Amino acid sequence: MTKPLFRIALFFSILSSLVSAQSKESGRPITIRAVEGLQFDPPRVKMEPGQTIRFHVLNRDPNDLVHNLVLIKPGSLAEIQKAALQVDQAAIDRNYVPDHDAVLEHTKLLNADGSDTFLFTAPKEPGIYHYVCTFPGHATLMYGALYVGEKWGSFARDPNIPEIARNRAKEIEAAKEKTQRPTVKRFFLEKSGPAAIAVALENDLNYCWDAGNCRLRYAWSGEFFDLGNNSRSNGNRQLKPKGKEFWNGQGDELAYTIKTDDSSLKPDFKGYRLIKGQPEFKYQFGDLSVTEFITGSSDALLHEIKISNATAPVKIYAKGKVTSNVGTRDGDYFVVPVKESSHIKLSIPTK
């Protein structure tokens, strides 16, 4: 072969080797980590029949244990677990990979922080395969399921994954279902400005207080939110309250708790203090220092407003069936005399 021809041949063989390695794969790689407690993360993965996928296996066990990953045929888990108990010179020579027809692919033995990779082409027939660590003593706990063209159900009730993984899924589900009360959450909320605060109170009462214009926006009874996988979002999601709304100030987006004749006046939010987990909001409104504290009873939301430095009667926003311990009603407002403005108690009935 002459030199230029050699170079051209070399170029094309390199090219074809790269192209063929690339074109074999027909899906995104699957990464499986060996993690603490003799577990694989994730404990189950999915492929389509006939698909070729690269598996990356990483040992991320913080306890510096050695692991491998052996991919085996459907229905062979118990046999392979049994075979992995056989520890003799032959097993050591095979790096503990059982000498068994059910073994399809396997990694090398991985030390802490070690990794390995292999390509796997799923057969055309659907089935539930397993991956298992066959290092001595690991196989009975440390395995996962590879679903090829099969549907999977709830994580917490999947019989093909280890009990530890099922229990973890149950714990996560239980934690999500139960809203601790009282609780404060801040995220984008419907029917509010972007600086919203959501609060869940006892008696299944909930409200949205807008820190942008410093006032109660709406209140509802029942469940708080369907938080779902909110934490996995980029923050764009605007949450929708669950349960039944019993009060709102819709149509009055520009209203504040206190109405003044000076339309240029805007409340300046100062934050909140938690009293038994419930926030007491504080803000400055011109010369007025204001706090708002909202609690729940069995049939009403109690909205306490404390105003310092008032020099003239104050008008308090109280649309709808809201009642007040002080002042006289004037349309959507209560007009409260100066001496009584230091402690106003509004009551918002839930029915």
Next chain:
Amino acid sequence: MKNIFTFLSVLSTLAFPLLATAAKHPAFKVDIIPLGVGKDPQVGGLTVLSDGTIAAVFHEGELRLYDPAKKTWSVFASGLHEPLGIVAEDDTTFVVMQRPELTRISDTDGDGVADLYETICDDFGMSGNYHEFAFGPVRDAKGDYFVSLNVASNGAPIRKEIRGEWLDLGLSREGFNVSSQEWKDGVKKKAGRMYSRVPYRGWVVKIDGKTGEMTPWASGLRSPNGLGFDANGKLFVSDNQGDWLGTSKLHHIQKGKFHGHPASLP
């Protein structure tokens, strides 16, 4: 031919260099700290207290403390809106940048859990666009804070209600109020790739540590997601590539300077 095969096998090893994980670095030790079952690992900011306790803020809104001796986590504060940075003023007082405000969070009754969330500053605008992340804070030698405010992205419009004064330049505020399909089909192009229509998006601002007074400091930034001072007190901010700038860059931030991204220009 033997040489070719040797070369090819070397090459095929090099073809997937990313598969190899980084070797352990001799200069530091890596500890893996489990977060607990079901906890989202997205950390927005970290700091270390005088006794070695690690304080971290998480995407889902919590400030948690990790005791390295007991290997336990505790929740110090919760209900934060996308916290992306934390400074410890002392071991029970933290300043956290949330999406809507810079907040001082403290435990005033000594029970180990925060009970006071004081708004230091919320004098910047929010259009409700998801991309208006707020980064920082970093604290200078005088105790003042610097934070950076991301511009909005035309990956989404603004929300109906906004905070701060609307800048009437370009697509009208009503123009943003279209269906998501109409937005994708072309309205988004009228918004500009990244946009700054409420105050100080695309800016670094200084916030007085005592009074909370905000001073717009420097403009021309896009996604200024890393802030830090050098040993001489110079402020540096890393910024995302994109739009008119082809690569990510590190800016030496100086008062009154414009740093190249046009969206923040008034």
